[in-house]
Structures are given as structure tokens and as C-alpha cells.
Amino acid sequence: MEKHYSAYFFDLGGTLLALEQDEIACSETGKVTLLPGVKDHLLPLRGTPVFVITNQAAVALGQLSEATARGFIDQINVAVGQVITDYRICMHHPLAGCPCRKPQPGMVFDLARTHTINLAQAVSIGDTTNDEQCAQLAGIGTFLWAHDFFHSVRLISQHMLFFHPHHTNEGRQSEQKAFSLFSFLPHRRRKRESASNQNLLCFKIIAWT
Known part of the structure; x- marks a missing residue:
């Protein structure tokens, strides 16, 4: 069953929007x-x-206007049916030492206070270690890499495949097929998607999106 989060915090460039020379x-x-x-x-x-x-x-x-920066998010919101609740932009100089520039968690805290968000039950999605560190410093319960969230795998069935791999030849063949499929998953997904005990292996049926 898909987990329900109290809120979603998305990074912008490299997560929602394409980048060109890191902009x-x-x-x-x-x-x-x-x-x-x-x-x-x-x-x-x-x-x-x-x-x-x-x-x-x-x-x-001085390379970008405030209106243009806000327009980036406005364009996304129009494209996704106005689902974006709110946003924060740190427009300060990288050396200003402000508490809102990621990886500092100021923007997250501001949004959480404004909208009464339980950060421990929220999720952050980003593409850099700054995003990951920001989530950790803010106390956001879950961090997901953008590639995993948008592209890697999706659950297509809640049914589980159970077998006793060492009891029969058929079981051993099933084990080989399952591990062959399982080996295509990125390491982080393999760790999350597997479950095992002494004699029982369990794999969620998945498909690439």
C-alpha cells in the first residue's frame, strides 16, 4: 500500500525542471x-x-530577476493543474550565510509553520546532496532521490511472490528468475524492495516506468 505523506517538498532545478549549465x-x-x-x-x-x-x-x-525566478514555479503550477500549494525561493548571495539557503532548512521551517506541517511525516524529493542534507536538518521523515521518485520503478501489484527456494527444483528455478529481475534494480531500491527470512523469499512484482 502506498505510503501517505503529510506533505511533499520538491527541489526545482534538476528535480522538476531541466537544467542547462547548472541553471x-x-x-x-x-x-x-x-x-x-x-x-x-x-x-x-x-x-x-x-x-x-x-x-x-x-x-x-544580478543574473536573474525575481519575477523570472517566481515565474519558473508559476509555469510548473499551470502545467500540473495548480497542485503546488506554496513555495519558497532563497535569492540571497551564496556567501551571505542566510538560514534559508539549502542545505540550511529555513525554507522548510517557514513553510511548515505557515501550513502546520508535521515534518516527521513529510517527504522531500531532490537531486543533490544539498537537498538530502536540508531534509535531514529539517527533520523531514523521508528523503527520495528525484530519479527514484519519478523514473525508477512502480508497484503494479500488491500481490507477493512466495516460494521455498531450496525445497524443489522448481523453487530453485523461480529463485534464479527472481534474482535475475531483482539485480536490475538500483542498490537503494534492492534494499528497500527485498524481504526475506530463513526459508522464504518475498519479492514485490515491479515494472520499469
């Missing part, structure tokens, strides 16, 4: 590009608080 990729008309899977995964979150937290130091450096 949000924009066309000449200012249009951004949603990364694959973003729309399909955000639309079903309607009804649950969805937040975006992003560092945009280019504003302080």
Missing part, C-alpha cells in the same frame, strides 16, 4: 522544460500539500 533551462521566450514524469506524478498529489524550495542565487548576482 534552469529557458527558451528565448522564457519557457521552462518539465522533466519527464513530473506532470504525471504531481497531478495525483492534489489534496496533499505540495511545496517547492529552491536556491536562486542568480537573483542576488
Whole structure:
């Protein structure tokens, strides 16, 4: 059964939007590009608080206007049916030492106070170690890498495949097939998706999205 989170905290560039030279990729008309899977995964979150937290130091450096930075998130929100509840942008200089620039958790704390969010039951999704550290410092209960959240695997059945691998030839063949499938999963997913005891192996039936 899919876990229910109190809120979703998403990073912006590299998680929701495509990057170009480590900055949000924009066309000449200012249009951004949603990364694959973003729309399909955000639309079903309607009804649950969805937040975006992003560092945009280019504003302080004079390379980006505040309106353009806010427009990045506005464009996403239009594309995903207005499911984004709120957002915070740190526009300070990277050396300013502000408490809101990730990995510092200031933006998360501000949103949590404003919307009364239980951070221990929330999830953060990002693509850098700064995102991961921010989640840890904020006390967010779960951190997921963007690639895992949007692209790696999805559960297509809650049924479990059970077998006794050492009791019969058929069991040994099933074990080999299961481990062959299992070996394609990234290490983090393998650790999470497996369950075993002395004589019983259990694998969720999964498929690549």
C-alpha cells in the first residue's frame, strides 16, 4: 500500500525542471522544460500539500530577476493543474550565510509553520546532496532521490511472490528468475524492495516506468 505523506517538498532545478549549465533551462521566450514524469506524478498529489524550495542565487548576482525566478514555479503550477500549494525561493548571495539557503532548512521551517506541517511525516524529493542534507536538518521523515521518485520503478501489484527456494527444483528455478529481475534494480531500491527470512523469499512484482 502506498505510503501517505503529510506533505511533499520538491527541489526545482534538476528535480522538476531541466537544467542547462547548472541553471534552469529557458527558451528565448522564457519557457521552462518539465522533466519527464513530473506532470504525471504531481497531478495525483492534489489534496496533499505540495511545496517547492529552491536556491536562486542568480537573483542576488544580478543574473536573474525575481519575477523570472517566481515565474519558473508559476509555469510548473499551470502545467500540473495548480497542485503546488506554496513555495519558497532563497535569492540571497551564496556567501551571505542566510538560514534559508539549502542545505540550511529555513525554507522548510517557514513553510511548515505557515501550513502546520508535521515534518516527521513529510517527504522531500531532490537531486543533490544539498537537498538530502536540508531534509535531514529539517527533520523531514523521508528523503527520495528525484530519479527514484519519478523514473525508477512502480508497484503494479500488491500481490507477493512466495516460494521455498531450496525445497524443489522448481523453487530453485523461480529463485534464479527472481534474482535475475531483482539485480536490475538500483542498490537503494534492492534494499528497500527485498524481504526475506530463513526459508522464504518475498519479492514485490515491479515494472520499469
